[in-house]
Amino acid sequence: MPRDPRTALSEALAEALAMEAPEAGAMAIALERPKNAAHGDWFSNVALQAARRTGRNPRELAQKLCAAPVWHSLADMVEPPQVAGPGFINFRLRAAAKLAVIHRVLEEGARYGCARAERPEKVMVEFVSANPTGPLHVGHGRQAALGDSIAALIESQGHAVTREFYYNDAGAQIRNLALSVQARARGIAPGDPRWPADGYRGEYILEIAREYTASGGDPDDLEAVRKFAVAYLRREQDEDLRAFGVSFDVYTLESALYAEGKVEEVVRALVASGKTYEKDGALWLRTTDYGDDKDRVMRKADGTYTYFVPDVAYHVGKWRRGFTRVVNVQGTDHHSTIVRVRAGLQALAVGIPPGWPEYVLHSMVRVVRGGEEVKISKRAGSYVTLRDLIEWAGRDAVRFFLVSRRPDTDFVFDVDLALARTEDNPVYYVQYAHARVSSVLAQWGEDPARLARAALAPLALEREAALARQLAAFPEVLAQAAAECAPHAVAFYLRNLAGEFHSYYNAERILVEDRGLREARLALAAAVRQTLANGLRLLGVSAPEKM
């Protein structure tokens, strides 16, 4: 396998710098890909940075760096570096070095883009974590799409990832659910004076009640009603998630934390830490010592704990299970819990780093239908469910769409657009490129495996070099997206790659007469297809051969 150009250039630059400007000391060598292909394949601003440190003229220093002897040994990979603008150094790879990525993609196949971590970590991504009090809504869908893709991205970098779902099966909300189902089972409807205060009004409550009585359940047995309702809704949620292509490795129940004494254990440890105090009959934690704007109650006057206590217990458990990196995907409406949970973990002083766990907060999804916003209200029972969305627009479109924007930006999901104009969704654009290549390969009819050894020299077009450049960027895109928990970067990359391919496909014929050129172009197309498929897989989107 040929040497990775980025590493080679970076090392050579460091060597040149040590020789020409030793007074600059050790510094990070930034190598970036210019957006404008006229500026070559890579550029670096080290000369500008080193000049700033040393007070030298940036352009002159850049020229000295370019004249260093180290470039001779890289002459078969890269053309002599050029100085541009105020002191940028531009690199242009030799054609063969640029095209070599095609062989790499075809050899690595489904693994292309993935990395082997130098220090593999045990990582947990916790997401969805919806309490079983109703069907999953659009916001849960965003979280499911984000969490699953983030997990896949981190896996792609060689880490062991656990997808985890945490839910409360015993709190006040669950009691409310049980009371609501019980009321329905007794024939009491919302509006009736006997209807429980704050009861869940959705139609699904009636359905659960019907099934409960149909199965011979006793409406007076509230505990049995609770169990039935929780099991019913959990089953429904799992069904929706399966239809969405999302599955979990571990489910953790809040009730288990109490049952196993983990909550009590954490409370005792926090009291022992000296970070708590009693006031007004309640037990408080000094979260202000960790940046909170006021201290928080741990144990209420009635003796029960506030929600963040089991949350801290849960996270201590995550740490003890050996997860050195934990990513929690949650809605922005939960952002105040971050400081509280971290404060609790720090107070315990068990060696957990201050920034652990990480949080990816996504803003709420606003659903617009008929030009009007559909209010999401669980109690009123009027909201768009994830199931609705999948039925309307299809799993691929919904997953791609929900993951194609930065998590923290507001999201307007126009139901009419998803319903009537699904072809506007960029997922089809990407899938279409995949299907096109598949179709060409099918017409060619020979064994695609031999393309991995095809001679690439016939690829002399600027467009072909540009495509190779895009392919070569894929591993970097994945590495960065994994580090930043930013699946949207993958969606944008795929859009661009598909666009570049469509453009090429329209301008040039792949199945040309000349055998050498034909096979070189097929190899390029096959490498594009492989990369598209790899990217789509990370987003949980299918890569169809026909559409």
Place this chain on the structure above:
RNA sequence: GCGCCCGUAGCUCAGCGGAUCAGAGUAUUGGCCUCCGAAGCCAAGGGUCGUGGGUUCGAAUCCCGCCGGGCGCGCCA
């Protein structure tokens, strides 16, 4: 009022460890199928990057103020 997040083309959004960062899609307008899939391609118009300062040789990007929007501010979860 306080805290966190967000203001980039008509619309939906990338870019935000400063430079080679004024971009994509969509919409509008005009072209391209006797030829590997037109769910595609090519071209045009469209933005003082909310606003005012500051740092810098250089700011959409970093800092401060202001304006506008979202979320949170329970002994709820």
